[in-house]
Amino acid sequence: MHDIKDLESRGILAVGVATTEFVQAAAVQNGFLGYDPAVVFVQHPIQDRTDDEIRALADIAFDEIMAKLQDKP
């Protein structure tokens, strides 16, 4: 989340992708940073998944990532 905040301070639109394991931790850290970064959560776990399963997760996340980068009317 530090990175997302720093990149946005540089004028770069940034979004982080994390697994659902991080929902709680991210909220706490955001409190400390006083900042609400754009984060997309994908279903935990990752490490034991097949490549196809991970690609499927990426496909699911893709639309949400794009939505968090644009303010489509």
Place this chain on the structure above:
Amino acid sequence: MLETAERAAAAPLNLPADGLVAVVKRDCPTCVLVAPLIKELSDRGVPITVYSQDDPSFPDGLSGVRYDDDLGSSFGLNIEFVPTVIRMEAGREAERIFGWSRAQWQALTGIPDLGKTLPDMRPACGSKTTDPGMQARLKVRFSQTGLASRRIPVPREIDPLELVHERGWSDGLPLVPPTEERVMLMLEGTARDPKEVVGLMPPNRVECTVEKIAINAVMAGCKPEYLPVVITAVEAALIPEFGLHGVLATTNAVAPVIMVNGPIAKGIGMNSKGNVLGQGFRANATIGRALQLVVRNVGGGRPQEVDRAVFGNPGKYTFCFAEDEDDGIWPTYAEERGFKRGTSTVTLFPGDGNTPIIDHISREPEGLVQSYAGCLRSLYNPGQINDVSAFILVSPEHAQVFYDAGWSKQRVKDELYARLKLRRDEILEGRQGIGSMKPEDLTDPNRLFPKFRTGSLNLARAGGSAGKYSAIISGLGSITINPCIKEVRL
């Protein structure tokens, strides 16, 4: 100095319903004088609660003294002087005296021979609650600031000096973090109500209160005594004829320039002499910056957003100076605008920088105005007329040339106007203000057009004593953008 999260509730005073309350400090000769009497009252069985502001063992030999080291009790009792003695009756304050007056003390205590060896009277001293800055500190500590602005928490991991940038409050330079205490101290610089709405600040047309101005003045680095000038600058900027929205939104480089006249300029240490447009003077630097921060933070006017300036100019950080009124020969700009000398005013005009005029040679005024006219002619474009304005800051050595020749300020202006007329074929296409011209004007090759509209070419006195320079502050000048002046209200 930074405010802590712990906010004390006003301390419960826990006073007896009936009896006396005395507030003293050792650092007060009158308190020292009456200290034995207070002990005597206690020894005689008079119920008396004693607060000492600076020494728990004062008055000497008296037990049960309440040490008011955080001044919470003194603040709660609204003590302004010491010694103060209050008589409580049925849980309410019935009577209050301060200082030493034998008659008053005898009447209040009902003891006729009290202090008969002491002098008749001794004056009170100031309570520690009235020390400089202490009221502000106590109001913050006991949540009695009355301020309306929301409080932004500084997250633990963040340096307040970084947060002000992260939140987008800064012009790019470091800011003084606007703690409640600093803002309360700033507000002591004016008699105005913090809630007073000075006007609607463009571009977002948001209500701009004295409190918001004070917060931005803190951030800019102002001293409280500058605040009336900052508030007046905001007021002047909001006069419709100044056209603030246009000044900040334009692609042109202009910034609001602040010129201060009258006794307040010297009173707060503004520079009108050497390096008048340069660095090194806190009042000049921070007052101009405060106005810009108000525009940025309250109005929402930010570069590359509503502010469409192609270049901008360094004066958009701060552009503020005082007119030099010392020689008293020419009327000041404020006097030209109808204000009496001795009145403090703030003038705002749009300026995009400083164009120097160098003339080391002319010993006659004709030569000097010729130099001025040449420099003025080229402003924006040699073929430009209208929509351009200029404030010429005339230095002491140049001014002396005019004074020696007996030229009034108006004479200099008239001579400049006479030299700043353009023929039709010299005027830039599209800059001739066609709407106001008759068809024959457009065809008459000998017809002359003034470069500057009436009121858009002005002179003021400023600058260092040695050197034959003057300075042109050029800027937009149109029907909708004009210099505006406002009297300073404290």
Place this chain on the structure above:
Amino acid sequence: MTETSAEVFLLDPTAESSPVMMPRLKRPASIEGMTIGLLDIAKQRGDVFLDRLDERLTTNGFKVERFAKPRFSIVAPDALKQEMQSRVQVVIEGLAD
């Protein structure tokens, strides 16, 4: 965030139209035509995820640049952030697990 997590408070100098929690950068209506950086935080298997995003972005007509942290659980070094700042307008960082 509650006020008790902070020790210092500042008074808001603005018109208070933005939330106390600092808002993220304002999103444009569209990021079409922008160059997108994929920042690999160097967790195992994250590359598979980012490779797929790369494919999808490229298919959608975006120019994609790849970046990687030297190792995970560190803040991206300044040099890396400067590199991204000079080359891309958008960054997608992943995959934290």
